[in-house]
Amino acid sequence: MFDPVDDLIERIARHLQRPVQIDPALDGRVMREITALPTPGGATALGRAWRWLRRRHQLTLTPLGGLAAAAALAVVVFLSRMDRTPSPAPRAESRAFQFVLVAPRATRISLVGDFNDWDATRTPMRRAGSEALWTAVVPLAPGRYHYAFLVDGSRWLADPSAPVARDEDYGAPSSVVTVGAGGGDS
Amino acid sequence: MGIHSVGTSDAALVRRVRTGDTGAYADLVARYRDRLGRYALHMLGNREDAEEVLQDAFVRAYRSLARCDDPERFGAWLYGILVNRCRTGGARAARRARRFVHDPAALETAPLAGPDGRAEWDDTVRWALARLPTESREAFLLKHVEELEYEDMARLTGAGISALKMRVKRAREQLQAMLKEAERV
Numbered sequence: 001m002f003d004p005v006d007d008l009i010e011r012i013a014r015h016l017q018r019p020v021q022i023d024p025a026l027d028g029r030v031m032r033e034i035t036a037l038p039t040p041g042g043a044t045a046l047g048r049a050w051r052w053l054r055r056r057h058q059l060t061l062t063p064l065g066g067l068a069a070a071a072a073l074a075v076v077v078f079l080s081r082m083d084r085t086p087s088p089a090p091r092a093e094s095r096a097f098q099f100v101l102v103a104p105r106a107t108r109i110s111l112v113g114d115f116n117d118w119d120a121t122r123t124p125m126r127r128a129g130s131e132a133l134w135t136a137v138v139p140l141a142p143g144r145y146h147y148a149f150l151v152d153g154s155r156w157l158a159d160p161s162a163p164v165a166r167d168e169d170y171g172a173p174s175s176v177v178t179v180g181a182g183g184g185d186s
Numbered sequence: 187m188g189i190h191s192v193g194t195s196d197a198a199l200v201r202r203v204r205t206g207d208t209g210a211y212a213d214l215v216a217r218y219r220d221r222l223g224r225y226a227l228h229m230l231g232n233r234e235d236a237e238e239v240l241q242d243a244f245v246r247a248y249r250s251l252a253r254c255d256d257p258e259r260f261g262a263w264l265y266g267i268l269v270n271r272c273r274t275g276g277a278r279a280a281r282r283a284r285r286f287v288h289d290p291a292a293l294e295t296a297p298l299a300g301p302d303g304r305a306e307w308d309d310t311v312r313w314a315l316a317r318l319p320t321e322s323r324e325a326f327l328l329k330h331v332e333e334l335e336y337e338d339m340a341r342l343t344g345a346g347i348s349a350l351k352m353r354v355k356r357a358r359e360q361l362q363a364m365l366k367e368a369e370r371v
Contacts, residue, residue: 008365009358013330015311022223026237027215030244031208039206040251118252 038117094139095179099147101125101159104132106151111136113147113174120150140179148174200257203248215244218261222268228327229272231316239275243268266342269324314364318357321345325353326361 099111109125115138116122125134146165149157158164159175194213202210222243226236247254247264254263315323328339329350336347343350 008362009330012311012314012361012365015307016224016228016315016327016331020220020224020227022219022227022237022240024216024219026219026223026241027212030215030241030248031212033241033245034211034248035208037245037249039208040204040248117249 038119040117040119094141096137097140097177097179098135098137099125099149099159101134101149101157102132103134103149103151103157106134108152109134110150110153111138111147112150114145115140115147120153125149140177142179144176144178146174146176195258196260197257200251200254200260203251211248214260214264218244218264222265225265225327225332226268226272226275228315228331229320229323230275231312235275239271240268242275243271246271262338262342269328269342272324273320310365310368314361314368317364318360322353322357322360325350326357329354 101109103109110120111123111125112118112120123136123138125136127134147159149159151157162175162177165174165176196214196217199210199214203214219240223236223240226240226243227233230236230239243264247267250267254260256263315326318326324343325339325345328334328342329336334342336350339345339350340347345353
């Protein structure tokens, strides 16, 4: 049966479906912008971590495991001065921040975030002091950064001591740190 | 998802970019430029805003390519980024419009013509589309122009399927009313 509403909507849709030509110069602008960015590699471990994160999981914790999980407590500590240079090149006005995670059972941990393009190879954390304590120092310019910890190459942890942020584009939880112009964090 | 690629697969291009072949990203940009540009243009109603948002979406996608966990569905993933950027860009454009348009009556001055004249019809459709609430416009375009399934729309927008169906229904009703009004005058 002929429906005038459907016919009208169909005409509008057909009209709007006509091909649109965007200025091909846009390609050049995009390529110029990304040439200055690091290669979005390091995807293998990170991609696996994301796939793992986005699947549903059922976790069973033993009492000991529960204690270990409870011990996985992280803090972000501002260091006004530091003696060693971290892996990423510091930018102008950046200050050093130390990220700390307590994870007694981990064998390796990477700090990933906006500041290293979520590249799991760029900021490995090191054991410091106790066997359970992992640290990494990163220079951060004023701004807002999302970050997370990648444990043993496959387990993705938000920082339990920092605000959790839901990424508007990707929907997965991470933590967020805001560095003020004075160098303080929140 | 109604987003497909031809020739070298998206996944192959994504893999090349991830291994340092930045030039492969140009192929992806060229592949999706016009298709995504159409959505941005209809959403924002302004070519300059659309190109700005589109460029931003491509750059964001590149920076986050390590987080594209299914390279075969790069197009759908990129589309999700664009939909979000259009929301932000749309809000910015609306603020700008509020700043510079001081005559509310001017907004009511629609191009009044029937569908026989192509240019007039184009103006009328654009005018009606621009008057839809952002959420309704987004839902209408994704359903009727991009021809996505409701499940895919829900994944892209984060809205529930029932809510999306309602938005599409309202958009259809509002468009019908506006077009009828335009044809009467």
